[in-house]
Each structure stands twice: as C-alpha cells, then as structure tokens.
Amino acid sequence: MGLDVKELIAQRESLSAGDAVAAWADDAAQIASILDEGAVDSAARAQLAEQLVGLVESGEGAHGDRVVVGQLLGKVGDPRVVTSDQADYWVPLTLKSGDNFAIGRFPVTNKEYRAFVADGGYERRDLWTDDGWAWLQDCENPWPVLVDVNPDVEDFVVDNQPVVGVSWYEAQAFANWAGARLPRWYERVFAIRGLEKRPYPWGSPFGEGNANSKEEVIERPVAVGLFVRDTTPEGVRDLAGNAGEWTSEQAGDEYLLHPGAWDQPSLACWAKALTSSSPTSRWAALGFRLAKDA
Numbered sequence: 001m002g003l004d005v006k007e008l009i010a011q012r013e014s015l016s017a018g019d020a021v022a023a024w025a026d027d028a029a030q031i032a033s034i035l036d037e038g039a040v041d042s043a044a045r046a047q048l049a050e051q052l053v054g055l056v057e058s059g060e061g062a063h064g065d066r067v068v069v070g071q072l073l074g075k076v077g078d079p080r081v082v083t084s085d086q087a088d089y090w091v092p093l094t095l096k097s098g099d100n101f102a103i104g105r106f107p108v109t110n111k112e113y114r115a116f117v118a119d120g121g122y123e124r125r126d127l128w129t130d131d132g133w134a135w136l137q138d139c140e141n142p143w144p145v146l147v148d149v150n151p152d153v154e155d156f157v158v159d160n161q162p163v164v165g166v167s168w169y170e171a172q173a174f175a176n177w178a179g180a181r182l183p184r185w186y187e188r189v190f191a192i193r194g195l196e197k198r199p200y201p202w203g204s205p206f207g208e209g210n211a212n213s214k215e216e217v218i219e220r221p222v223a224v225g226l227f228v229r230d231t232t233p234e235g236v237r238d239l240a241g242n243a244g245e246w247t248s249e250q251a252g253d254e255y256l257l258h259p260g261a262w263d264q265p266s267l268a269c270w271a272k273a274l275t276s277s278s279p280t281s282r283w284a285a286l287g288f289r290l291a292k293d294a
Contacts, residue, residue, distance in 0.1 A: 003027060003030050003031065005031065005034065005040050005044050005048060006044050006047070008027065009044070009047050009048055012024065012051065013051070016060070017054075017055055017060035018060040018061045020051075020055055020061075021055050021058075021060060021061030021062070021065045021066055021069050022061060022062070022065050024052065024055065024065075024068075024069050024072060025061075025064075025068040025069055025072075028069070028071070028072045031048075031075075032072065032075050035076065045076055045077065048076050049073065049076045049077055049078065049079055052069060052072060052076060053079060053080060055069055056069060056070055056073060056223060056225065056226055057225070057228060058228075059228040059229070063209070063216060063218065066222075066226055067218060067222050067226065070160070070161075070222050070223025071155070071158050071161075071223065073160060073223060074159040074160035075158070075159075077159075078111075078223070080224070080225065081106070081109050081111050081112070081159065081160050081224070083112065083115075084104070084178045084179065084180055084290060089104060089105060090102040090103070090104065090292070091103055091104075091105050091191075091235050091236045092294055093187075093190065093234060095187075096190075096195060100294035101187055101291055101292065101293055101294050102291065102292050102294045103183055103191050103289065103291045104236075104289040104290040104291065105235060105236060105237055106162075106224040106225065106237050106238060106289065107162035107163075107224060107243055107287050107288065107289045108162065108163050108171075108174065108287060108288055108289055108290060109159060109160055109161060109163060109224060110157050110159050110160075110161055110163045111160065112163070112174075112178075113143070113163040113174060114159075116173075116174050116177050116178075117143070117144050119177070121173060121177050122136065124177075126176075127173040127174075127176045127177050128169065128173045128176075129169065129172060129173075131169065132167075132168075132169030132170075132172060135167070135169050135280055136169065143163075143165060143166050143170055146165055146282075147165075153165075155220050156220060156221060156284060158223070160224055161223055161224065162221050162238070162242055162243035162287040163287050163288075164221055164243050164283070164284050164285060164286055164287045165282050165284055165286070166282060166286070166287065167280050167281060167282050168277075168278075168281070169279050171246045171287075171288040172248075174288075175288075175290055178290060179292075180290040180292045181248060181290070181291055181292060182247055182248040182288060182291065183245075183247050183248065183289065184247060184249055184291070185247045185248075185249040185274070187291055188239070188245065188247055189271055191232065191236050191239060192236075192239045192240070192271035193271045193272075194234070198232075198271065199270055199271055200230075200240050200269065200270065200271065201229075201230055201231055201232045201236070201240055202229045202230070202231070206266045209229070210227060210229040210240070211227050211229070211230040211238075211241030211242070211266075211269050212227050212238075212241040212242040212262045213240070213241045213260065213261070213262065213264060213265060213266050213268070213269050214262070214264055214265045214266075215265065216262075220262055220284075221243050221261075221262055221285070221287075222242060224237060224238055224242070225237045225238065226242075227241065227242070230242070239260075239271075240269040240271075241260045241261060241262065241269050242260075242261065243285055243287035244258055244259045244260060244261040244268075244285055244286045244287065245257060245258050245288050246286070246288040251276045252276075253278065254276035254277055255277065255278075255279055256274060256275075256276050257274075257276065257277060257286065258273060258274065259273055259274075259275050260273060261286070263284070263285045264285065
C-alpha cells in the first residue's frame with residue numbers, strides 16, 4: 001500500500017521537530033514519487049509545505065535529514081520562495097551614512113532563475129551588457145544548457161536552493177530582468193556586519209553547524225535558510241555560506257565576490273572575505289542575490 005500523505009501530515013504534527021524531520025527524511029523518496037504522479041491534491045500539498053517549512057525553520061534534526069527535508073520542500077513547493085515584486089522578498093537596511101537600500105532575503109533560487117529562462121531571458125538583447133551579449137553568442141553551454149545536458153546536477157537545481165554555476169554576465173542579465181541590481185560590495189558587507197560590526201551573521205565565533213561551509217561536509221548547496229543561524233537580526237539569510245555571491249563592483253577586469261559557500265572553509269564565510277574573478281567564471285558554488293535602492 002502506498003503512503004497516505006494526509007495521514008502522515010496528521011500523525012507527524014504530534015511528533016517533536018527532530019523526530020518529524022527524521023520521519024519525513026525516511027519517506028522523502030516515496031513522497032517525491034507520489035508528487036510526480038500527481039497523486040497529492042493542492043490542499044494536502046499546501047499542508048505538507050507548511051509543515052516542512054516549520055521543520056526547516058525549527059533548526060532541529062540531524063543535518064543529513066534536514067538536507068533531505070529541505071529538498072523535499074523544494075519538490076512540494078516552498079512558499080518562502082517569492083518573486084522580487086513582492087515586499088517579503090526584500091529586507092530594508094540603512095547604512096551608517098543614513099542611505100537606504102534593500103537586499104534579497106535569500107540568494108536567487110533555481111525557481112526564480114528558471115522563470116527568467118522561461119521568459120526568454122537568454123534571447124533578450126536588452127537585458128545583457130555589450131560584453132555579456134558577446135560572451136553569450138560564443139558560449140556553447142550557458143546555464144540552461146549546463147543543467148539540461150548534465151545528469152549529475154539534479155541535487156544542484158532543486159527549486160528552493162541557490163542557483164549556482166552562473167557567470168557574472170548571467171547574474172547581471174537576471175538582475176536587469178527582475179528590475180533590480182547586484183549588491184555593491186560594501187552593501188553586502190554591511191548586511192552581515194550591521195552597525196554592531198558582526199564578523200558573521202549570528203555574531204561570533206564561527207562555531208559548528210551555523211553555515212553550509214566545507215566543514216559541514218554536505219558537499220552541495222541546500223535549501224535556502226536551512227542553516228537557521230546563518231541569519232542576520234534583520235532577517236537576511238545565507239550570507240555566510242551555502243553559495244558564494246557575485247557583486248556589482250569591478251576590480252580591473254574582474255568582479256568582486258564573497259566566497260563563502262558549501263565548498264569553502266570557514267575563513268571564506270567571514271563578513272569581509274573577498275576574492276575576485278573573471279565575469280565569465282562559473283562554478284558549482286557561485287551564485288548571487290539581488291539588491292535595490294530604497
């Protein structure tokens with residue numbers, strides 16, 4: 001007999017968060033198959049998403065189980081992943097100078113990036129810089145091709161995980177499409193440090209289990225916000241780890257980026273950690289988030 005999702009939801013409401021995380025992780029593969037078959041109605045799907053969000057946000061459970069539950073939430077449909085035209089997408093911040101800006105609560109996700117692709121983002125010349133458009137004409141494997149032809153990327157393209165493997169040119173084109181921009185370097189630093197000058201979003205020390213860095217040995221991106229302590233007091237998530245992030249600022253022929261990611265050690269997660277790379281660079285731990293003037 002197959003699993004009854006509604007019955008499981010009811011049963012697991014009475015479990016502790018840690019036990020419920022373990023139970024959903026055990027059943028995740030079967031639940032995913034049931035979802036693929038369309039055998040879960042919209043009401044049950046919404047109930048399941050609500051319960052899984054609560055578990056993700058609880059911070060409870062073993063890391064391995066939490067990763068699986070976060071991925072299942074991406075399959076169900078993560079209600080935390082909204083679009084940039086919605087107010088909850090943004091976290092408003094005020095610099096010490098008094099200038100205001102807003103930054104994306106989460107890194108840009110695969111779901112958002114797929115919407116850009118589906119809307120013709122790779123065919124619209126107006127979204128691309130001159131250099132970016134020239135690069136795109138010569139590129140044999142931009143992001144949509146990379147994810148379509150590579151069978152090993154399934155765990156990297158879950159809807160509610162940060163999009164990775166995008167060049168600066170692709171990130172900039174997406175930002176233009178979204179009516180936003182990439183963060184300036186000092187804005188991203190301030191988002192982590194705040195007026196209190198925190199070294200990490202949660203303060204200090206770096207500790208264990210606070211961000212998706214190399215030390216956690218997960219070896220891939222995870223659902224946004226899964227590491228609940230990688231959150232600033234203002235509510236900006238995943239600034240220390242999970243995926244590195246492009247910024248808008250240039251250094252010579254390269255662009256500045258924050259390297260903190262699943263494949264980088266804790267030193268790369270520090271607020272002021274900095275490196276730069278060619279705008280054509282792409283790797284499986286590099287993504288971006290949006291910003292806008294307020």
